[in-house]
Amino acid sequence: MFNYDSLKKILFMFDPETAHSLGECALKILPYITPLHKYMIKKNFIIDYKLQQEILGISFQNPVGLGAGFDKNATMINSMMALGFGFTEIGTMTPKPQEGNPKPRLFRHKEEKSLQNAMGFNNEGSAVVAQNLAKVYPCAIPVGANIGKNKTTSQEEALNDYKILIEKFKDISDYLVINISSPNTPNLRDLQNEKFITELFTMARELTSKPIFLKIAPDMEANVAIDLCKTAVNSGASGIIATNTTIDYSLVREPKEIGGISGAVLAPKSYELFQALAKELFGKTILISVGGINTAQEAYKRLKAGASLVQCYTGLIFEGPSMVKNINTGILELMKKDGFKTIQDVIGSDLK
16 A cells, blocks of 8 residues: 555655655656556546636636746646546746756745745746646646746846747646745745736737736735736636745745745735635626635635635645545535535635
8 A cells, every 4th residue: 555654755765855856757767567556547547527727718628726936847737637636737837948046945834834945947948848847738637837937037037038938838838827925936926916907918818818816925914915806807817726835934844045836825914815815706707716725625615715726735745645625525525515516616705
């Protein structure tokens, strides 16, 4: 019998970035080991009409997706169903290849089931990632492309970086995500202002009709976040993803003074901001919740608060490859308990 706790002890002997590389190697190989790949899909990928929905013309078999940052270069897409995910998001990609910040830049907070990362958009660049993605697209599950500017690109030229990326990925992804909320690119979060967001989404809408989301940081005051999200929606955004990692280092006992924190400790902060956004925007745009989701109860809570979809990443590191299956089966149990017939009945039920 496979025991992830035993494997985790081995993986956690390595530094986090090396462990991630080992996991990436395994997931790149998995689709070529056909019997194991099929077995894992059958075991982990939950198919139930109660969880299915169509959003912005895209069909989702279940509401749990992989957040950006795990599959930076679009090398693991064909293994995501084997982990149970209903959709996946690649990136963040930048126009030019980027090494990211100096190592070490990824740290575990084991007791808190959280990570702290200062990766800095390390990726092979839009040309290579687009080539990888084009080999597998269209995919068995929806794929989003998360895009960001290069570190060396000035604020004045940032708009052009996003233009390049939208043109590169609009025809080989199901949706796009504008990332101006990572704490690991200097001054990137300064672009979270109404002028830039208006210009960005106005331009984006001229380039593509594909769904485009804005991903926001959890460290803004709620009223500021609400105003920015309203501006994005009014300028053509299809929805909001809340939230990215946090720079609130008080959440962990032994923080590093760099990077952003993700994982279980982020859940209350992320939920609080999401709840505030949903009260203003539910029913007016599509909302996706991310940040500290690693159980069915937490995912269900976000759905009831107004999320059409949820995303996980850090939880997978600590809980293992059965996590998404457990979340989806747990959601079905909670729906049955509460008398909800479909996931559409759940979404935003706290607001109705």
